[in-house]
Amino acid sequence: MSAQQLVVVTGASTGMGAATARELAxxxxxxxxxxxxxxxxxxxxxxxxxxxxxxxxxxxxVEALAARVDADPRPLRAVVNNAGIQVNAPVEALPLAEWRRVFEVNLFGHIAVTQALLPALLRSGGRVLNISSIGGKAAMPTYGAYAGAKFALEAVSDALRREVEPLGVRVIVLEPGGVRTEMSGRGIVTANDLAARMTPEQDARYGGLVQAINSLMASGTSAGLTADAAARVIAKAVTARRPRTRYTVGRDAAMIIGMARVLPDRLLDRVIAGTVRRHLPKPTTA
Structure with a gap:
């Protein structure tokens, strides 16, 4: 049956998107x-x-993509909204233009693609897969913009699911943890660039924190799933006869999302602070 069906995957240049495109093919x-x-x-x-x-x-x-889908006689099985950017900086220090850029790509762009392709999905009884993150359930320090957009994507997904599932379109959220892709490396470069633009006062407040988060990001990525393993979970959500509303991708995602669900805020704050503390730069001695 799949040979007669289309799937759209955004953000497929590298990483999970490329692996997902190849796995579905x-x-x-x-x-x-x-x-x-x-x-x-x-x-x-x-x-x-x-x-x-x-x-x-x-x-x-986006309109050209919709036209390409409409011109194809094959039904649209799924749209995988995977495109994204990672921008990390303290809330105080991240320029408002960067906040807007993150939300344009990580939220509004997905909405635009979904709106454009929903008519085709309604015709075919297809499904929307939104790639969120553990950051859509628990916001680490310096992840305000990234996690903010992912939290919003989770909410939009819930609203959309309740709107279109009665019409035959499934809506699924995938929440990856660490995945070995180029995205985290680019994120570290961006974080360092933004940190270099902080004022001396901001650097005094947050410089060590930025270094710690970069170290934590690098270690989490190196220990994470391969892009191919993540792609198999995404493909399962595309093909499952009765897909779940949410899939975690990786054991770290399941653990952190589980903690965020059951721990009081203050206790979760302490757990996160302890994790970050282990990655803080060691103080220099004269």
Missing amino acids: RQGFHVLAGVRRDRDADALRGDGVEPVILDITETAR
Whole structure:
């Protein structure tokens, strides 16, 4: 059956998105894989994978994707909203323009794609898969913008599910923990760039914290799932006859989301503070 069905995967240039596109193609779907650049398209193109130049924040690109889907006689099985950026900085120090950029990509872009493709999904009885994060359930320090957009994506997913499941469209949230992709490395570079722009007073308040979070991010990524393992969970959500509303991806995600669900805020604060403390830079001695 999958050979006669389309799947759209956004953010497919590298990492989980690319792995998901290949895994779904391996399972027989025809995948429209959103990429930003021609060289990414050339690297990804293969049997069952059709790269599409896509920036989910550009209306014309999203409309072109919808037109491509509408022109295809095959039904649309699923839309995997995977595109995203990671920007970490303390709430006080992150410029408002960066807040807006994070929300444009990590929230509003997904809404734009979903709105554009919902008519096709309603016709086919397909499904929407929104790639959230453990940051959609528990916000670490310096993750205000990233986690804020993911919290919002979780809420939008709940509202959408209650709107369209009675109409035959399933809505599923996936919550990955650490995954070995290029995203965290880019996030560390961005965090360091933003930290370099902090005022001396902000650096005194948060400089050590930024270093600790970068160290924690690097260690969590190196110990995380491979992109291929994460892609298999996403593919399961695409193909399951009766999918769950949410899937955690990785043991760390299951553990942290479980703690966030049951621990009082102050106790969770202490757990997070203890984790961060182990990564703080050691004080220098004269």
